[in-house]
Amino acid sequence: MKKEYFLRVYELVEQIPEGRVTNYGAIADALALGSARMVGWALSQSHQIEPLLPAHRVVNRKGELSGRHHFDPPESMAEQLRAEGIPIEDNAVLNFASYFWSPLEAIAQD
DNA sequence: GAGGTGACGTCGT
DNA sequence: GACGACGCCACCT
Numbered sequence: 001m002k003k004e005y006f007l008r009v010y011e012l013v014e015q016i017p018e019g020r021v022t023n024y025g026a027i028a029d030a031l032a033l034g035s036a037r038m039v040g041w042a043l044s045q046s047h048q049i050e051p052l053l054p055a056h057r058v059v060n061r062k063g064e065l066s067g068r069h070h071f072d073p074p075e076s077m078a079e080q081l082r083a084e085g086i087p088i089e090d091n092a093v094l095n096f097a098s099y100f101w102s103p104l105e106a107i108a109q110d
Numbered sequence: 111g112a113g114g115t116g117a118c119g120t121c122g123t
Numbered sequence: 124g125a126c127g128a129c130g131c132c133a134c135c136t
Binding site for chain 1: 115117
Binding site for chain 3: 037038041
């Protein structure tokens with residue numbers, strides 16, 4: 001069961017509220033994965049399984065859209081974030097700290 | 111069964 | 124402050 005650990009990342013990312021963003025490290029910490037790389041890797045896997053996953057709400061520690069290149073139209077990641085009211089500039093989230101959403105909240109509710 | 115990969119993060123120089 | 128190297132661990136070939 002635990003082998004499908006990426007499903008946990010899946011569930012968590014799925015709970016990211018609209019207009020909010022989070023980073024890989026926060027998810028890794030929330031799930032006690034121990035490595036943010038696992039989150040990025042998990043998202044890359046989940047992307048092909050469930051494209052509906054709001055992976056565009058997950059960025060790196062600097063708020064940069066590091067995974068934009070994995071989207072079909074790479075710029076769609078920023079477009080979707082902007083559509084949710086999140087300002088994007090130079091492929092990075094402005095006021096990232098202000099829009100940051102802690103995945104721990106999702107776990108707390110669960 | 112062993113090696114390589116990866117949407118990152120932290121520490122050291 | 125910017126750049127480089129290492130660690131981290133599940134999944135794939």
